[in-house]
Amino acid sequence: MKRWICPLLAVLQILACGCAEAPRQDTIGPKGSLGFWFYVDEDYYNGVEPQGDLVNLVESSELFMVLLDTPSVQAAAAQAEFGAKEGGSKNSEKKPPSSVVNFEWQWLMEDGNRLNLYLPLLSGGSWYYATFRWDSTSGLFDGFLNGYPLRVSGTKVKPWTITEQTVSPVIGKNVEDLELSGDFWPESDIKQRVQQRKHGDISDLMGYGQTPALGDVDALKGKLLYAADFTNKKEMASWTMEGPGVYEVDSEGWITMGSKEIDQGGPGDGHFVFWTPGIQPENFIAEWDFQAISDMGLCISIFAAMGQKGENIFDPSLKPRDGHFGGYIRGDINCYHISYYANIPTNPGRIVSNLRKNHGFYLVSNGPPGVPGGSKDIHKVTLIKRNGNIKLGVDGKTIINWQDDGVKYGPVHGKGSLALRQMKWMKARYRNFKIWETK
DSSP states (O other), X not given: OHHHHHHHHHHHHHHHHHHSOOOOOEEXXXXXXXXXXXXXXXXXEOBSSOBOOOEEEEEETTTEEEEEEOOGGGGHHHHHHHHHHTTTOTTOSSOOOBSOEEEEEEEOSTTOOEEEEEESEEXXXXXXXXXXXXXXXXXXXXXXXXTEESSOTTOBOOOOOOOOEEEOOEXXXXXXXXXXXXXXXXXXXXXXXXXXXXXXXXGGGGTOSOOOBOOOSGGGEEEEEEEOOTTOHHHHTTSEEESSEEEEEOTTSOEEEEETTTTSSSTTSSOEEEEOSSOBOSSEEEEEEEEEOSSSEEEEEEEEEEXXXXXXXXXXXXXXXXXXXXXXXXXXXXXXEEEEEEEBTTBTTOOOXXXXXXXXXXXXXXXXXXXXXXXXXXXXXXXXXXXXXXXEEETTEEEEEEEOOSSTTSSXXXXXEEEEEEOTTOOEEEEEEEEEEEO
16 A cells, blocks of 8 residues: 555645745836735824834845835934833833834845835825836836825936846735836826725825915914014124034025035035024914025924923033034934925935924924925915914915824924024025014
8 A cells, every 4th residue: 555655645745836826926127117006904103102013015035125114213312212211121012213104115236226205104994006117227216106106207316227037026915916017107007007996095195285275374473573684794693503504695685595515525414504593482483585596405494492301402511513414303402393395316306395303303294395396486485383283384385284292202392493404405595584473
């Protein structure tokens, strides 16, 4: 009997192997597109106690990876603080603080590019359709979520090398209907694929939401606290520059600012922050005219800035700041900041304005670009902080509207200092800068 039992077992093993599902194989090359649906079970959100673990949605060893995460690496200083409060325990069930929800494609080769979208949250119980397309020799690399571009379509990046090869992508458990094509899909094809399944609405989270009218701001204005006269040298001496910023004032009342170290140092060098005099109340309205002179750069308003123990930001007990961003977002001060102009060489084609809460660099809200990248028009910027609600308007349209609940990202920041910040590539000018109390 043993003579035929052993050969029979061998045959059964062969048949079993033959019935097993073979690994998926696709061809990938210098030009192509990839699309797939993925399901999010629970809400992903950042904050002091974030939700959402790292998920590799699709990956191919040493070639590319698409992931979804609330990455603790984005809040290194907050992690250190968290670890101290937890007594350094590695067994804590709490996840360390996280500043963003990150949806990202990484080309893993040495000269590869990455494309990511930072979000305040991504709602669970919904399907989302992800698409990426590339032409590596031409430096084209676009991404889409539910058909919305992750950055301005057609933005050029540094060309990179992809040799045509066969891949066996590893597909996550919540991923379906993956397509890998050698064609550079047009946006019309991507939008058609999005219509194949009901999906979550994320337009407001990606800068494609509505921009309602800001309303009657004048009706909210109380006492005028400050009206800048940039032509008054004595008054300008009360402003405080941190970093290598320089400025000049013309006879029409414009102050033009730029960096004197635009070509020096690394990407974190050469930026500057210009603080207005005094401390603003917890509730205020600030307005100014803005005009970009250069195309590339970033403009930010920092406000409600105080030391973490309530100190004036110029208290000698605080660490010196020199324009490097870490001192403002993960240093020893608390504040909010909004980027209302963003066209950065290190992040080209950005499609959102971001509101972040610091210490911790938490991305708490975003909206459409306040001032479109490359615009040379004069724009009116309005910043309102009232009873924990923060609004940013540009030309009378609401760009950011967020209510701080004082829980998810720590206590609401109250009174504090206000500043204008520019990255070193930016040259811009300002006029009619005023601050009021709110009624």
